[in-house]
Amino acid sequence: MHAAPEKTMTAISTHDRFGPFGGRYVPETLIPALDELDSAFDSAMADAEFVRTVDEMLSTYVGRPSPLSDAPRLSEQVGTSVFLKREDLNHTGAHKINNTVGQALLAMRMGKRRIIAETGAGQHGVATATVCARFGLDCTVYMGEEDIRRQSLNVYRMKLMGAKVVPVSSGTKTLKDATSEAIRDWVTNVNDSYYIIGSVVGPAPYPRMVREFQSVIGREAREQMLNRTGKLPTAVVACVGGGSNAMGIFHPFEDDRDVKLIGVEAAGHGLESGEHSASLLRGKPGVLHGTLSYLLQDGDGQVHPAHSISAGLDYPGVGPEHAWLKDSGRAEYVAVTDEDALRGFATLSRLEGIIPALETSHAIAWVIDNASRWIKSDSVLICVSGRGDKDMAQIAEMGFLDR
Amino acid sequence: MASTLAIISSNKIDQRFALLRATRRKALVCYVTSGYPSEDQCLELLRGLETEGADIIEIGVPFSDPIADGPVIQDSSQKALAAGMTLEKTLDIVSRADLTVPVVLFTYLNPLLAAGPDVLERASAAGVDGILLTDLPVGADPDREKWLGDSDLAFIRLVAPTTPVDRMREIALNGSGFVYLISRLGVTGAQSSLASDLRETSDRLRSATDLPICVGFGISNGEQARAAASAADGVVVGSALVKAAGESIDKALSLTRSLRTALDS
Numbered sequence A: 001m002h003a004a005p006e007k008t009m010t011a012i013s014t015h016d017r018f019g020p021f022g023g024r025y026v027p028e029t030l031i032p033a034l035d036e037l038d039s040a041f042d043s044a045m046a047d048a049e050f051v052r053t054v055d056e057m058l059s060t061y062v063g064r065p066s067p068l069s070d071a072p073r074l075s076e077q078v079g080t081s082v083f084l085k086r087e088d089l090n091h092t093g094a095h096k097i098n099n100t101v102g103q104a105l106l107a108m109r110m111g112k113r114r115i116i117a118e119t120g121a122g123q124h125g126v127a128t129a130t131v132c133a134r135f136g137l138d139c140t141v142y143m144g145e146e147d148i149r150r151q152s153l154n155v156y157r158m159k160l161m162g163a164k165v166v167p168v169s170s171g172t173k174t175l176k177d178a179t180s181e182a183i184r185d186w187v188t189n190v191n192d193s194y195y196i197i198g199s200v201v202g203p204a205p206y207p208r209m210v211r212e213f214q215s216v217i218g219r220e221a222r223e224q225m226l227n228r229t230g231k232l233p234t235a236v237v238a239c240v241g242g243g244s245n246a247m248g249i250f251h252p253f254e255d256d257r258d259v260k261l262i263g264v265e266a267a268g269h270g271l272e273s274g275e276h277s278a279s280l281l282r283g284k285p286g287v288l289h290g291t292l293s294y295l296l297q298d299g300d301g302q303v304h305p306a307h308s309i310s311a312g313l314d315y316p317g318v319g320p321e322h323a324w325l326k327d328s329g330r331a332e333y334v335a336v337t338d339e340d341a342l343r344g345f346a347t348l349s350r351l352e353g354i355i356p357a358l359e360t361s362h363a364i365a366w367v368i369d370n371a372s373r374w375i376k377s378d379s380v381l382i383c384v385s386g387r388g389d390k391d392m393a394q395i396a397e398m399g400f401l402d403r
Numbered sequence B: 001m002a003s004t005l006a007i008i009s010s011n012k013i014d015q016r017f018a019l020l021r022a023t024r025r026k027a028l029v030c031y032v033t034s035g036y037p038s039e040d041q042c043l044e045l046l047r048g049l050e051t052e053g054a055d056i057i058e059i060g061v062p063f064s065d066p067i068a069d070g071p072v073i074q075d076s077s078q079k080a081l082a083a084g085m086t087l088e089k090t091l092d093i094v095s096r097a098d099l100t101v102p103v104v105l106f107t108y109l110n111p112l113l114a115a116g117p118d119v120l121e122r123a124s125a126a127g128v129d130g131i132l133l134t135d136l137p138v139g140a141d142p143d144r145e146k147w148l149g150d151s152d153l154a155f156i157r158l159v160a161p162t163t164p165v166d167r168m169r170e171i172a173l174n175g176s177g178f179v180y181l182i183s184r185l186g187v188t189g190a191q192s193s194l195a196s197d198l199r200e201t202s203d204r205l206r207s208a209t210d211l212p213i214c215v216g217f218g219i220s221n222g223e224q225a226r227a228a229a230s231a232a233d234g235v236v237v238g239s240a241l242v243k244a245a246g247e248s249i250d251k252a253l254s255l256t257r258s259l260r261t262a263l264d265s
């Protein structure tokens, strides 16, 4: 690693760290709030009543458990059994709501009624606006101007549910800058506001907390696979932006050492083009938004803008637990270009009647393009993190059907 | 005891506070964004600040994602970065400015880490006397904090209005030079009034440390500077100076003059 001093690369995971990654690199003002959040989260999770309330919301409002679909025509093309964990069927159309339900209930338990969130694709913003409407909480969502343009439908949805959407015009005008602006709001209003981070990023305890709220994906999928096939999958594949749907489906399989965990990053215009979002494959360890993890950056430690066709993967950092899963060798990380993701998008739509989000399409495309890795008796579990409705305007604008 | 130590300290920041104490004056700490408005003007500004009576100069190494900064410093950082400013070039500017007053490098952790393990020695050799990192709170990363604490640079730590008094003590014990007291919740940026609980927070901090205390965030004119200084050993003025410098160096220097006059009156 390039960061000084070398000896800090210890491999011990602590409460705040995943190996050497994670931590709390934030302005002093936030430290007492993070301490408070850390203990509030632990005490909530130890409280059977809180856990029951989360589960009930997930079942009666989100629609969990989400189904596990087999994918007969895709399986035939790939030459192995492919199963799809259908997070696209959740209320609001993506996995993001698993986390916002948990965090909103935690915020209320902590007596906070003003919610702040950042959003990229708008999925996390919508999921936050949704639970805020449901619980009567005040909601402010920061969103980059570039993303507001790319995901106008989600902006409309958030506003319809009563959220205030604040455009962010600094820096790259995308998720990275929206996150910075949300942190600034939190530093300013820390006494009465709760910041719902949308992925397994940010300072501790967020990466651990978001993973716990998303782990319902993997817990259900593991049981569904066992019930359906009588065995565990050969591989679990998920797209990685900040990494929350991937952590959520990976985590319950982590101790199943024979199950391969594969995270698919966005290769954008290609890994060699410099225009991608492959933090794990092409980044170096560094500190952004309160956490030490792999980071796209230049030689001076300035954050390098990310690129992806999908706004939800367009982030130069990645959750610190993924950094550790990579370095410890437990998970493998790969990448898929914009072009290939579009093919994955079209393929799943045509073969299975499921229109995936562009983010998810990266995972689909990787499985299709790596058919030679599997034999017929294998089974591959893909996390369908979201549905593609939000991407229709962008896809139509590209003249996709005419190509 | 603290003042005896300060007199024999070889660090220019300690020496400056010893002098201020002896002459019963308050410290004027001025922040500039490195390379803003341009490299040459920044150099001119640094020298001018010294002439106009700044006691300590903080030079901000711009970072692409300044989460602790408000719009003015964000904007100056983006412009400086776009014009190619780096930590290495900042050290070069400091070295060329050849100031008598102490200089504090003000930045975020990532650009510092990227500069390699010998960056602290190189900074010291260039004439930097202290370092302040907005995103490395006490206890966040003991190994890297030790690396900073063991260097020749004063390691300036921040205290916030939210910091409990026990933690204030820990922060002061793990810092040197002075303690930077953030005047209010929020990011850097000029405000029309000071936080109402500033006096209370600074009294708590005073009970926790003998280190000099400088109050910053939001101070934009002489009147505010005087009021804030009455609760501390000095004030830090940042966004107001950067904003003025964006208009002209003369404006920034005349603001400095009025701050000095207000603090000394």
Ligand SMILES: Cc1ncc(COP(=O)(O)O)c(C=O)c1O
Pocket (backbone or CB within 6 Å): A094, A095, A120, A121, A122, A123, A124, A198, A199, A200, A239, A240, A241, A242, A243, A244, A245, A246, A311, A312, A313, A357, A359, A360, A385, A386, A387
């Ligand atoms: C459908 C969908 N999948 C994936 C992601 C990427 O986030 P993460 O890596 O945290 O799952 C997003 C983010 O907005 C998304 O909307």
